[in-house]
Amino acid sequence: MNVAALSSIAPGIAPTLDPASGARGLYIGGAWLWPAGRKAIPVMDPSTETKLADVPDATVDDALAAVEAAAAAAAGWRATPPRRRSEILRRCFDLMTARSEELATLISLENGKALRDARGEVAYAAEFFRWNAEEAVRISGDFALSPAGGNHIIVDYEPMGICVLITPWNFPAAMATRKIAPALAAGCTVVLKPASETPLTAYVLAALYEEAGVPPGVVNVLTTSAPGEVTAAMLADPRVRKLSFTGSTPVGRTLLAEAAKHVISCSMELGGNAPLIVFDDADLGVAVEGAMLAKMRNAGEACTAANRFYVQSGIHDRFAAALTARMAALAVGPGTQAGTECGPMITAKAVDKIERLVGDALARGATLHCGGTRPAGAGFYYPPTVLADVPADAMMAGEEIFGPVAALTRFETEDEAVALANATEYGLAGYVFTRDLARGLRVSRRLEVGMVGLNRGLVSDPAAPFGGTKQSGLGREGGTHGVLEFLEAKYIATTL
Numbered sequence: 001m002n003v004a005a006l007s008s009i010a011p012g013i014a015p016t017l018d019p020a021s022g023a024r025g026l027y028i029g030g031a032w033l034w035p036a037g038r039k040a041i042p043v044m045d046p047s048t049e050t051k052l053a054d055v056p057d058a059t060v061d062d063a064l065a066a067v068e069a070a071a072a073a074a075a076g077w078r079a080t081p082p083r084r085r086s087e088i089l090r091r092c093f094d095l096m097t098a099r100s101e102e103l104a105t106l107i108s109l110e111n112g113k114a115l116r117d118a119r120g121e122v123a124y125a126a127e128f129f130r131w132n133a134e135e136a137v138r139i140s141g142d143f144a145l146s147p148a149g150g151n152h153i154i155v156d157y158e159p160m161g162i163c164v165l166i167t168p169w170n171f172p173a174a175m176a177t178r179k180i181a182p183a184l185a186a187g188c189t190v191v192l193k194p195a196s197e198t199p200l201t202a203y204v205l206a207a208l209y210e211e212a213g214v215p216p217g218v219v220n221v222l223t224t225s226a227p228g229e230v231t232a233a234m235l236a237d238p239r240v241r242k243l244s245f246t247g248s249t250p251v252g253r254t255l256l257a258e259a260a261k262h263v264i265s266c267s268m269e270l271g272g273n274a275p276l277i278v279f280d281d282a283d284l285g286v287a288v289e290g291a292m293l294a295k296m297r298n299a300g301e302a303c304t305a306a307n308r309f310y311v312q313s314g315i316h317d318r319f320a321a322a323l324t325a326r327m328a329a330l331a332v333g334p335g336t337q338a339g340t341e342c343g344p345m346i347t348a349k350a351v352d353k354i355e356r357l358v359g360d361a362l363a364r365g366a367t368l369h370c371g372g373t374r375p376a377g378a379g380f381y382y383p384p385t386v387l388a389d390v391p392a393d394a395m396m397a398g399e400e401i402f403g404p405v406a407a408l409t410r411f412e413t414e415d416e417a418v419a420l421a422n423a424t425e426y427g428l429a430g431y432v433f434t435r436d437l438a439r440g441l442r443v444s445r446r447l448e449v450g451m452v453g454l455n456r457g458l459v460s461d462p463a464a465p466f467g468g469t470k471q472s473g474l475g476r477e478g479g480t481h482g483v484l485e486f487l488e489a490k491y492i493a494t495t496l
């Protein structure tokens with residue numbers, strides 16, 4: 001597999017993998033491998049339920065080979081001057097940007113998201129390389145005289161070592177680059193395990209990194225249908241010092257327990273249940289625009305997606321009507337089809353869950369304003385749906401919908417809105433809409449979350465610290481914080 005071949009897998013794509021040729025496979029130590037006897041994992045197009053490709057199903061032996069390759073490359077990459085690392089990362093940004101249309105098409109094919117969302121993802125994903133290219137040359141240490149004056153305190157920041165990175169299917173490019181770029185900037189080498197639903201983007205990007213000058217073994221990629229076993233084996237290797245995971249809270253808990261056995265540093269970007277609060281004094285147009293973005297980016301398949309809409313009584317009916325009009329007008333269809341605004345969900349199981357949550361809310365007294373009926377035919381579709389009067393005991397108030405469903409609940413006072421918003425074990429993102437800046441900042445600070453969109457439906461930004469509180473995770477990705485997750489402080493006490 002090389003990047004030039006991408007044009008043959010973007011539309012018109014001949015998406016069958018030929019295991020015999022080894023053209024595409026596990027990417028270990030700079031080589032493309034389909035080891036003998038490895039089964040195939042089919043990669044499906046959620047828009048049509050047809051097979052796009054097969055990828056190899058890595059075993060524990062393959063995973064340990066990937067760790068070995070990362071270990072073999074570690075000293076060389078760590079010793080590579082920051083300026084050189086920075087230039088390679090910048091080249092990754094340039095190549096991704098130059099090939100954004102092919103990459104967006106591939107993302108849209110394997111994930112199902114609308115092309116416009118996929119284009120947004122490529123720009124977002126590439127930006128992690130540009131940002132971290134700039135960070136790579138700004139990793140400085142500290143030097144201080146000890147308070148007692150007897151010695152000096154020197155602090156160096158060293159690469160942590162080999163990192164295992166595990167990424168989800170909802171942003172096949174951005175969740176990988178958000179980890180790979182800072183890890184490489186810090187001087188670490190990595191093994192990436194992308195989600196088996198959307199591995200093609202990760203493999204194609206691996207070829208692009210190679211073209212950009214990333215040396216063999218610095219980035220390794222493998223797909224597996226046995227993530228638990230394979231990850232446990234990698235974490236048991238004492239050379240692995242970091243686990244960075246994006247995915248659900250239950251899986252995060254399991255991985256934390258596994259990592260704890262070996263005392264491995266963990267960054268965890270887990271589930272969310274974002275509240276979106278609209279106060280009476282909000283600008284209706286801004287609030288609806290923000291709500292559409294917070295809900296419908298990626299068709300609702302984002303951990304930052306607004307899950308619970310709390311709308312003050314005085315604006316509730318106008319907001320509900322305007323949001324319903326916008327949601328009902330969205331064009332639903334295959335991700336790669338021109339004009340599609342809401343693609344399919346990732347799997348039939350995801351649609352089953354949304355259907356179950358909507359059914360439960362309706363049974364508990366919610367009212368349906370639009371959508372709510374799963375269409376017949378091929379593809380994992382669910383229509384943009386608006387529900388109002390969703391009670392606090394509805395299942396969707398307590399768990400991520402991860403789909404195009406806006407659940408509205410009316411409130412009266414600021415204290416009530418804050419209490420409702422914080423009544424969840426999650427603490428990733430929240431959104432507040434008001435024209436009163438003092439109230440906006442006050443409520444933002446009272447929300448038990450890691451990120452707030454104030455009069456804005458998007459918090460994601462490669463230059464900002466992304467992450468959550470409570471059961472939504474540990475650590476931050478992006479911004480100046482992102483690279484620190486891959487660095488270890490070493491303190492030297494000396495009397496000069």
Ligand SMILES: O=CCCC(=O)O
Pocket residue numbers: 170171174301302303304460466
């Ligand atoms: O779904 C999780 C990540 C979403 C984002 O980075 O905006």
